[in-house]
Amino acid sequence: MSNNRTLGAMALLMAAILAIFGWGLVAPFAYEPVGPRAFPMITALVIAICGTILLVQGGGDAEPISRETLTGIILLSITLLVYAFLFQRLGYVPSTFAMSAVVALIFGAKPHQALISGVVLSVGSYLLFDHGLDVVLPTGIMGDLL
Amino acid sequence: METLAFLLTGFAVAATPTNLLLAAIGAVVGTMVGVLPGLGPVNAVAMLVPVVFALGLPPESSMILMAAIYIGSEYGGRISAILINVPGEASAVMTALEGYPLSRQGLAGVALSLSAVTSFIGSMLATIGIVLFAPILSKWALAFGPVEYVALMVFAFACLTGLLADQPVKAMLAAGIGLALSTIGIDANSGVMRYTFDMPNLIDGLAFSTLVIGLFAISELLILLQTHHDGDSVSMDKGERKLFNMSELKSTFPAALRGSVIGFFIGLLPGAGGTVGSALAYSTERKMAARSPATNRFGNGDLRGLATVEAANNSASNSNFIPMLTLGIPSSGTTAIMLGVLTLYNLTPGPMLFTSQPELVWGLIASLFIGNIMLLAMNIPMVGLFARMLSVPAWVLVPFIVVVSAVGVYSGKSASFDLVLMTAIGVIAYWLRRMSVPMAPLILGFVLGGILETNLRRALSLSAGEPQILWSSTIAIILWVGAVAILVLPRVMRRLLPAEARIAED
Structure with a gap:
């Protein structure tokens, strides 16, 4: 597996963790239209998009370390x-x-x-x-x- | 006139004995970390975050110390580039191109002293530029509301991913990780705990000092394992002439001026610092020299190339302070950390700083003048002393860095938890860096995350949840368009820059 694929997979994993643990973040009493959940979901989306691109693109092999x-x-x-x-x-x-x-x-x-x-x-x-x-x-x- | 009065107040702040001492310490430390390949201002400033609090320094003093380190490292980076052909700093990559051949020809002394002077010229011109332009920009930015702020920050992220990094997707990923990390802890608006996983140590969020030290100090040590070479014995033969002569200065002065101007404007863009600035200045100068082949010595040690590069990277790192101070948008890892430090003092970065904290802003600007004079004074006679830093073996340096990092992180909350976290962050950051994920967007995401979310929620509260409000003003639209353009343009720009410039900057 190429480096970019590994990175992409890890990014998707992180996005999933953010989404799963962030889904329940709802304020008991909402005073505003946008609650505490929206922003973490946007970041999860950004990370997931980047992860998908890296996973599809592949490549990017770093020089191996001794x-x-x-x-x-x-x-x-x-x-x-x-x-x-x-x-x-x-x-x-x-x-x-x-x-x-x-x-x-x-x-x-x-x-x-x-x-x-x-x-x-x-x-x-x-x-x-x-x-x-x-x-x-x-x-x-x-x-x-x- | 108003500006002049403010500048004088700034000098009154910067010229107090404590602040003068801090600027001098910063200049020395900055030059030292600049000389050392691997260590840069971002690492030194990261390690200092907890130290300035432990010392109880007021915000302006912390900023003066950190700024002196930042500009000092640009002076230091050139020393190793010229003497051993290893840039001590990412932005000194171009310095080595002309500087090292000069030193091979026995002109190291000339190259070092001339580049110190052109560094100084670049820095001073850029600092004058800050005085002239920053107040105007900050007045203009005062009209920014939450809507414009959201657009501005998206624009900054676009700049950082588009201009700075070789691989925009990885830069975007880094910014996303930074934003995600900024949401850890209690949400101020609703009191909801986000991603704390029932750990009391995370209720206040991820400590800034733990994060930056993990990212920039611990991961750097792991990288050093790969790159360190035991105590270079640098031949300190500076040649017969230790100083440049007047005709050399005269012939390179126009090149230094051009470099300063290019560096200044490049430094204004979030994300593009000394590396891009010096690369652009270098290629401009080389093209100009190619017109008169008789005097063209580019590639074999042309003093004009050296002069323009050093003027440009110093100019760029000084003009970096303009977006940082006026808009609250840092353009490099180092200025991002400085902004993070301001938030730790409960100061909100942004255009308000100029009106609410004139002593801090103008004290910092005045200290740039003072710091640069100190650096010039130090860098000509003491260059041999700084070069000797290269012979310090890694086994002395590394344990020292671990100790300063650990004590700094521990001093925050006296909790071992933070030390474990610091190590874990360092190892993960090392892995990310090996995957060539840049760290600057990550720290920018973390620093701006809170402000971005607050403004986003405020803007959407104004419109009762309608997202159209985000592109409802002219300024916002311009910024959104600019953000899109900057993501597309670099593909064009990259063809204009020489290959050496395609290095992610700290």
């Missing part, structure tokens, strides 16, 4: 997701340390470089944001230390 890049993309996405989940639970400094080190490794750092990057970035940015700019960051497991 296995190495694909692995990197999957690793980076998972790392970011894990970081998002651990951000509050583990606390800012440890989770940022781990994330920075792993991301540095993904982007080709040597182990000692990754370690330094993690330490400098996690501690440095904590001091900058939490103490310098008054952004309250989660302390997590290091609550008593900080």
Whole structure:
């Protein structure tokens, strides 16, 4: 399946979701001729039209990505997701340390470089944001230390 | 005269120590992200959205900072284009054509300093153009009612899909996605929850900062995986002459003026920014040079080509502020984010801004003058320092971007939910970008979605639901016709532009 076909199919799926979950959007008391449902339906229609054109047209094959890049993309996405989940639970400094080190490794750092990057970035940015700019960051497991 | 008085108030706003400092920071950051291929003003401005709120900056200061980044990146983009033949910025694509050959001939110093000056000329002329034209346009636009607004926004979307993108269908799809995302949350008119899926975090809608950071920072990192090369060692040999001489300036000055004018008018159109402007200026200049073959060095490092391109893309990014400030229609991803930031301050973008927020509007305009002078002053002596940004390895840069993004998104509501959302948006955006779906119409759809829907419903309330009202005024009809024309015309225009210009701009 060509790239444009995949994109078109996904667009149609999105339009369907918008339409299905948007159909029930009716105000209990209507004060105006156009309620909350019309606009989402128009956007669903626009998306569906674009999706249909792409599905029919096909083509648009992007250059394939290497296995190495694909692995990197999957690793980076998972790392970011894990970081998002651990951000509050583990606390800012440890989770940022781990994330920075792993991301540095993904982007080709040597182990000692990754370690330094993690330490400098996690501690440095904590001091900058939490103490310098008054952004309250989660302390997590290091609550008593900080 | 009235304008002059307003401009003076603007300078009073822009010249406060805080705002001067912010403009300087913006100029430095802008040049730095401009130098780095991959990172552009749109990424930097996106990451700053939550930061300006965390710092408690007033709206005019946020705008001054972001505008300085935007114009600074145009100065930065030329550095990598000239030195390593990699445009640091989409609009610097044309710069490399003449700039890189010059640097191969040992004239990098001349090319860099001359292009800094012509960038400055383009920016300054465009800023003067803003002062002259923006107040007139905003007065005219004050007569706009909901009907005209609906037509204007459709016109803007048509421009964006027709002029900006190589594939109009994908641009339209992106705009549609943006519009759909803008409907998430509680509907202000009826109190109905739309697409919240019972998640309390979505009642206020999709947070703007989460969306832009996901779209422009996180997805960019995934793209960097594909494109990054570990720390280019740039040969900083700028040649014997570090500065251009007077005869070089004199011979390129007319080209710079022509580039500025072309860039200025192209920049007025929603969707067409520096990329289209500089491409048009370049092809104009090349055609003119072809008439006198004796002096024609196009393709082998012609200073006129370099001068006109740099004048044009800077001029265009400055004149971009005219539709943004007067009509509330941004013409690029970056100005769309700036408009979104204004709405976060509860300000309604549009012609009313000139009367309701003169300090903000004129402060921003005045800061463009100040920012450009700062940029010129920085860019001639410090060009080597900025070029060194190219040797920063990706493994230093990327974790840093993740940290700034995550802290920014988290600072909004202190919720991990937003971080998960940011990552998910980033991954989806990466996939969309790989499918060559442009991101600028998406963010424009999101920013304008609320305003478009409100005006549409207001207009139809006036007519008790009759859709004919949407094309009931002359202005509205002109805009509808213009929208249709712009969807058809690009097929013609595209033949006039060189192939290099067919790149979606941020």
